[in-house]
Amino acid sequence: MQLSFECHSFLDNPKLCVMEISQLVKNGPKKIRRFQSLLIRKSDLSIRKMELKSTRLINSRQERQFDTGHLVFDPNRGLFTDSKNHKLHQMNNLGLEDIPNDYLLAISEFLEPKI
Secondary structure: OOOOOEEEEEEEOOOEEEEEEEEEEEEOOEEEEEEEEEEEEOOOOEEEEEOEEEEEEEOOEEEEEEOOEEEEEOOOEEEEEEOOOOOEEEEEEEOHHHOOHHHHHHHHHHHOOOO
């Protein structure tokens, strides 16, 4: 499958996953790489953009504050706290080769321009 984006991280649990992706987008005569994080609900493969508010790196642990919640992760695991209900989601930081094809297809459809 030819993708219009690159995946950079994949945090997963039984109910949801968080993925960081990037796309090349035009910026005048140049193309720039635009990064974004996506929250995917596994029950229906619905996708929501996560608007980054702040980021911090401490040793090998990254912390990111989004409009949707707070994410803390290291090379092996992560914890996402939902901002709406304050529910904690333990996550595994998996390899990019572990991303299911149906997630990639859902992201491709999500990123397609809407007419």
